[in-house]
Amino acid sequence: MFEKILYQSWWKVLTILLLSFTCVYGFWVKIPLLPILEESIRNLFFHVPMWFSMMFLMLMSLIFSLKYLVSFDSKSDVYASNFAVVGFLMGCLGILTGMVWAKVTWGAWWVFAEVKLNAAAAALLVYSAYFILRSSFVDAELKAKFSAVYSIFAFVMFMVFINVIPRLATSSLHPGNGGNPGFNSYDLDNHLRLVFYPAILGWIGIGFWLSSQLIRINLIKRKIDDID
Amino acid sequence: MKKNILLGTAFLFSMVPAMANNHPAVNLLLSNNKLIAVNAILLIILLGIFIFLFNQDKRIKKLEDRIK
Numbered sequence: 080m081f082e083k084i085l086y087q088s089w090w091k092v093l094t095i096l097l098l099s100f101t102c103v104y105g106f107w108v109k110i111p112l113l114p115i116l117e118e119s120i121r122n123l124f125f126h127v128p129m130w131f132s133m134m135f136l137m138l139m140s141l142i143f144s145l146k147y148l149v150s151f152d153s154k155s156d157v158y159a160s161n162f163a164v165v166g167f168l169m170g171c172l173g174i175l176t177g178m179v180w181a182k183v184t185w186g187a188w189w190v191f192a193e194v195k196l197n198a199a200a201a202a203l204l205v206y207s208a209y210f211i212l213r214s215s216f217v218d219a220e221l222k223a224k225f226s227a228v229y230s231i232f233a234f235v236m237f238m239v240f241i242n243v244i245p246r247l248a249t250s251s252l253h254p255g256n257g258g259n260p261g262f263n264s265y266d267l268d269n270h271l272r273l274v275f276y277p278a279i280l281g282w283i284g285i286g287f288w289l290s291s292q293l294i295r296i297n298l299i300k301r302k303i304d305d306i307d
Numbered sequence: 308m309k310k311n312i313l314l315g316t317a318f319l320f321s322m323v324p325a326m327a328n329n330h331p332a333v334n335l336l337l338s339n340n341k342l343i344a345v346n347a348i349l350l351i352i353l354l355g356i357f358i359f360l361f362n363q364d365k366r367i368k369k370l371e372d373r374i375k
Contacts, residue, residue, distance in 0.1 A: 295367045
C-alpha cells in the first residue's frame with residue numbers, strides 16, 4: 080500500500096499546485112500589517128511549513144524505525160534513514176528562513192537568548208548524531224538496529240526541544256512560546272490561513288517527494304549490490 | 308509529452324486563485340513591478356525544481372524496469 084503511493088503521480092501534481100499557489104498568492108494576499116512584523120509575516124508560508132514538513136518526515140522515520148525493530152525487514156531501515164535525511168534538509172531550510180526573519184524583525188541573524196532558536200539547533204544536532212552513528216557502522220544489520228533504536232530517542236528529543244522546552248521557558252521572542260500568545264490567537268487571520276494550510280501540505284508534499292526518490296534510488300542500489 | 312501538458316496546465320491553474328479572487332492583486336500586477344519580478348523568479352526556480360524532480364522520477368523508473 081505504502082510502496083504504491085511512492086509511485087503514484089497525483090500527490091506530486093497536488094504538491095506542484097499547492098506550492099505554486101503558495102509562491103504566487105503568498106506574495107499578494109492581504110496581510111494584517113502588524114508593527115515590526117509588517118510584510119515579513121509572509122515568511123509564515125515558508126518558515127513554519129518547513130518545520131511542519133520536518134516533523135512529518137521525522138515521524139515517518141520513527142514509524143519505519145519501529146517497523147524495522149518489529150520485523151527486521153531491511154527495507155524499513157532504508158525508508159527510515161532516507162526520511163530522516165530529507166527531514167534534516169527541511170530543518171536546515173527552516174533554520175535559514177528563520178534566520179532571515181529574525182534579521183528583519185529582531186535585528187540579528189541569531190539571538191542567543193532566544194530559547195526556541197537554541198532548541199531548534201539542538202534538535203538538528205540530535206539528528207546529526209543519528210547520521211554520524213549510521214556512518215560509524217560497517218555491518219549493515221548492526222547499523223540498522225542501532226539507528227532504529229536511536230531514532231526513537233532522537234524523535235522524542237526533537238519534540239521536546241521544539242515543542243516542550245520553548246513553552247516552559249519564561250520568556251521567548253517566538254509567538255506561542257514563553258508565555259507569548261501564538262499566531263492563532265490574534266494575527267493568523269483568514270487571509271493568512273488561506274495560504275498557510277495549503278503551504279503546509281505543499282511543503283510536506285515536496286519533502287515526501289524527495290524522500291521517495293532517495294528511497295527508490297537506495298532500493299535500486301541494494302538490488303544491484305544483491306542485498307535484497 | 309502528455310505529462311508535460313498536464314504539468315503545464317496544473318501550473319497555470321494554480322495561478323488562477325490569485326487572479327480570480329476579486330483581489331487587488333490584479334491592480335498590483337500592473338503597478339508593482341518589483342513584486343512581479345520576485346514572483347516570476349521564484350516561479351521559474353520552482354518550475355525548474357519540479358521539472359528536475361519529474362525527470363528524476365522518469366530516470367529512476369527506467370532503472371527500476373531495467374533491474375526487474
